[in-house]
Amino acid sequence: MARQMTGAKMVVQALIDQGVDTVFGYPGGAVLPIYDEVFQQNAIRHILVRHEQGAVHAAEGYARATGKPGVVLVTSGPGATNAVTGLTDALMDSIPIIVLTGQVPTFMIGSDAFQEADTVGITRPCTKHNWLVKETDRLSGVIHEAFHVATNGRPGPVLVDIPKDVQFAQGTYCGPKPSASHYQPQLKGDMETIKELVAAIENAKRPIFYTGGGVINSGPGASQLLRELVEATGFPITSTLMGLGAYPASGDKWLGMLGMHGLYEANMAMHDCDLMINIGARFDDRITGRIDAFSPKSKKAHIDIDPSSINKVIKTDLPIIGDVGHVLEDLLKVWKSRGRKTNVDAVRKWWGQIHDWRKVDCLKFKQEGRTIKPQYALERLEALTKDHDRYICTEVGQHQMWAAQYLGFDDPNRWMTSGGLGTMGYGFPASIGVQMGHPDALVINVAGEASWLMNMQEMGTAVQFRLPVKQFILNNERLGMVRQWQELLHGERYSHSWSEALPDFVKLAEAFGAKGILCGDPETLDDAIMEMISHDGPVIFDCLVEKHENCFPMIPSGKAHNEMLLGEAETQGVIDAKGSVLV
């Protein structure tokens, strides 16, 4: 289906042929020809953001919530540099997005032209791959390849830089041909190692599944297979922040999230297990704590599509390189054909131990007095929204950890959070992207007031496109997580960790033409949340909460999983000098 057309038209045609229905972007001089083509068609909806960082996070939210790649269109120079944070965020969390940037015309590249930046140079370390297209004839092929690279193997962000003269020039358009690419990552795992893992599953006395974002990225089929495997074996399962929802939080094998602010029972089980089955997680430092004390007694299996994840941090006994869905399918087949065996008595004893740990009830808190505890606000939000078709985004900080602890996710792709990069300002634009993917769903961004302010300009986008995103701000007038660390390891010297001169969020909402709700009283919280849910339009919910609440449980830096802090007890001096250099 080779056809002659301009480069600008090719961009739009390639997006249509890739099944793209939504593009997040911001126009500028170097992408005007493409915007002219966007103007003259109706197949693709363009969402005008208020800042390019917002466009990338919105595309990430769209991708995480729909499983389809997100697409961004921005101009050269500042348009491209503003996209860098979002690209890095998507790279760290393995989110498939395609960023198209305008560039100054080829004959001006290198001359320090107006709005020129070395975009492929700047974004090389923060993309999975990028391209500068200097010939119009190559443009369609590169865009199709960009979709292929972004969505195959370990997903990630890609960028295509398109000079303005390439957009104007005529060239030959070619349709998508996925087999044309040499990039064909291995999907099937090594059968011999899978058999070894089956044998380990049959004999394990204290097994645990430790799952991550790789299960979600592998698609809904992988989550389904994981559920089948967990139910059939009866083994306990915990997950990283990125993997929440792959196994339902309401399932009886669920231990809750693990890691630095994970649940006591999950971390203790990780520490004491004899077989750890890592499925699509990467032994991040938020998970492992002190490496040399990480799960010292266990045999470790690791299923990951990225060979560089194997043995990067933790030595693995049974490495299986492949797509989670493919490997789980083979694993289940082999395990079933060998008679579905597990060490039932030992596993029952293991569950007895886990139930004892659960009695610690590490998430307990007391809601007393007239001030709302952040945990209480999330507990009520969970109770009042869990039966809705609900999607949750978060910003970064204490509220993010509390949301992971107190909200339950029964399905994949329902939880959008910046895990690897920890990008404050992620959640609000992400919620816009999620709402675009699911127009009728209830989309809530659980935020802190400081994070939320970082991309608050996107209120304009939400109002313009009538996206009824709910901004649930836990307002403690503090950079809560920074404040918590200053309390724990900097002698309570709260250097620049409070939010002064905050806006009146209700008036702010109204200034944008949206609805604002203020609530600082536990008695009226339920009614206020119901008012937020029932309002048909974007809402800023200013929830005034306890200002000095700390987030527990917590594994202090440089400590092992079985050295958790559970509450307000003695927290001073628990992080030693070696631990304090860690972040």
Next chain:
Amino acid sequence: MSALKIKKGSTSHSAYNLRPTFSDAIERHTLAVLVENEPGVLARVIGLFSGRGYNIDSLTVAEVDHTGHLSRITIVTSGTPQVIEQIKAQLGRIVSVHEVHDLTVEGPSVERELAMFKVAGQGDKRVEALRLADIFRANVVDSTLESFTFEITGNPEKIDAFAELMRPLGLIEVARTGVAALPRGET
């Protein structure tokens, strides 16, 4: 040669499936990386090494397949077995990289480097320099009444040895290409 007991003839794929014991011993490995010859590909490889804190002892690159637009990058690097495994895996995930071979563990290989030495001197020193160059099979590619420029090819150790000998004889400038390497045998 390596702490990893890797079977002769292992490919880059099988190398991932090995289970290295984490050792602290620093090893020197020669990697052959076949890449698409496109703009920025060398920056991707070098950026990976600098961004992740790996060592480059030497690096050579040139297009070796003009019709397929493939370049061969030969990298000599050093690190613990775990770091070497990481380097290979990280190189393998660069989209423009077609193949990664660890010549140090995949069987015997031959390594060569070309170097040029400018040695200035008179009298006995000049004669001695020429005599040593003959022993090392170095060629004279330029000469004046008070200097020689030698060209020498060999493995890096031979070139190091020649440099040591030339130093007291008036060595004033050195240029080295870095290592190019191929596996021995038919394949």
